[in-house]
Amino acid sequence: MRLGILGTGNIFSRYVTGLNTFPSLQIARVGDIDTTRAKEAAAEFGIVAWGDDQELYADDSLDIVVNLTPPVHHAATIKAALQAGQHVYVEKPLATTVADARGVLEVAVASGKLLGSAPDTFLGSASQTARKALDDGLIGEPIGASFFIGHSKAERWHPDPRFLFQAGGGPVLDMGPYSLAILVNLLGPISTVSASSRIGASVRTVTSPNRVVDTIDVDVPTHAAAIFSFASGAIATAQLSFDVWDSHLPHIEIYGTEGTLSLANPNHFDGDVRVKRHSDDEWIVLPPATALFGAVGTPEQHRRGLGVNDLAQALEGGPHRANSTFAFHVLEALCAIDDSSDQHLPITLQSTCSRPAPA
Numbered sequence: 001m002r003l004g005i006l007g008t009g010n011i012f013s014r015y016v017t018g019l020n021t022f023p024s025l026q027i028a029r030v031g032d033i034d035t036t037r038a039k040e041a042a043a044e045f046g047i048v049a050w051g052d053d054q055e056l057y058a059d060d061s062l063d064i065v066v067n068l069t070p071p072v073h074h075a076a077t078i079k080a081a082l083q084a085g086q087h088v089y090v091e092k093p094l095a096t097t098v099a100d101a102r103g104v105l106e107v108a109v110a111s112g113k114l115l116g117s118a119p120d121t122f123l124g125s126a127s128q129t130a131r132k133a134l135d136d137g138l139i140g141e142p143i144g145a146s147f148f149i150g151h152s153k154a155e156r157w158h159p160d161p162r163f164l165f166q167a168g169g170g171p172v173l174d175m176g177p178y179s180l181a182i183l184v185n186l187l188g189p190i191s192t193v194s195a196s197s198r199i200g201a202s203v204r205t206v207t208s209p210n211r212v213v214d215t216i217d218v219d220v221p222t223h224a225a226a227i228f229s230f231a232s233g234a235i236a237t238a239q240l241s242f243d244v245w246d247s248h249l250p251h252i253e254i255y256g257t258e259g260t261l262s263l264a265n266p267n268h269f270d271g272d273v274r275v276k277r278h279s280d281d282e283w284i285v286l287p288p289a290t291a292l293f294g295a296v297g298t299p300e301q302h303r304r305g306l307g308v309n310d311l312a313q314a315l316e317g318g319p320h321r322a323n324s325t326f327a328f329h330v331l332e333a334l335c336a337i338d339d340s341s342d343q344h345l346p347i348t349l350q351s352t353c354s355r356p357a358p359a
């Protein structure tokens with residue numbers, strides 16, 4: 001499959017590293033509205049063709065566009081690529097609003113092209129190990145779950161973290177997709193969401209090296225508490241925050257009638273999954289259900305591109321796991337957090353999805 005990568009910013013190099021580990025995927029072109037960036041990226045990684053966004057859409061030798069633009073550009077750029085006849089894999093979130101995402105899905109259907117979306121960490125060994133444990137009935141029937149998202153400290157490492165504090169960002173849409181995609185993969189679709197959210201500090205100070213701004217005016221809530229009721233009957237409690245700098249809360253836990261499952265960092269592909277059943281005295285680390293991508297904590301684990309490979313395999317007739325229906329449902333549930341907070345009401349979701357096939 002010939003890939004065109006749209007957007008050569010901060011996450012680009014990790015995608016190149018990840019995509020290069022899949023022999024059937026070839027990065028054939030890069031495109032960026034900042035063509036200087038595209039040229040430098042092509043030179044650094046030996047990619048033959050580079051140019052602006054329009055040249056990428058016009059390149060009919062490409063099979064899949066890997067969209068790494070900032071979230072506010074996702075809806076327009078996905079549509080442009082689909083309408084140009086390209087299959088698309090987009091970074092999270094699918095779009096910054098439910099209405100925009102719905103419009104994107106309509107264009108995808110009309111175009112007959114496949115649309116996949118991050119996050120793809122739920123395809124990694126840690127999440128798949130948890131999926132197998134649940135499907136095998138290891139902790140009985142899931143009754144509850146919890147997840148906690150703390151500070152990404154982006155002001156310290158991202159040269160231009162403005163998009164993280166604007167529409168489409170915040171802990172809810174920037175980090176929320178990782179945890180919630182894993183929970184929907186484990187527990188199935190969500191029916192209602194109740195939440196409260198607020199802005200923490202209205203101005204953030206940026207200290208990252210090579211920063212392009214010193215301060216950011218915050219436009220989106222940076223602290224949220226939410227309750228997700230799943231169609232299965234399970235209830236998850238969550239805290240999503242860019243205002244909690246440190247805590248001892250776990251990343252994700254599932255509470256079943258027979259025991260508890262504790263998951264690894266949802267932003268990583270691998271990591272230990274532990275179980276403690278009522279009969280166990282100690283937590284037990286489960287054997288990985290799928291192959292590891294490298295030792296825990298090493299760069300090899302950054303398998304960005306697993307979702308692109310998932311889309312490529314779907315084009316060959318395989319199951320499409322990180323698909324747009326799934327991503328849309330996760331996005332609708334996350335957007336319901338601020339809606340519920342604003343309206344002081346639980347929100348009933350309009351969409352649903354199937355649990356993706358186990359990997």
Ligand SMILES: NC(=O)c1ccc[n+]([C@@H]2O[C@H](COP(=O)([O-])OP(=O)(O)OC[C@H]3O[C@@H](n4cnc5c(N)ncnc54)[C@H](O)[C@@H]3O)[C@@H](O)[C@H]2O)c1
Nearest residue numbers: 007008009010011032033034053068069070071073091092
């Ligand atoms: N940075 C991370 O660690 C990280 C991690 C996981 C996912 N992501 C996701 O990846 C995406 C990109 O994040 P980033 O941190 O690389 O952003 P970034 O701002 O560093 O880079 C985005 C690039 O896209 C280009 N661009 C903007 N609009 C465009 C358009 N219309 N057409 C073509 N190019 C365009 C910009 O010029 C820039 O080079 C986001 O959706 C983000 O949520 C980022």
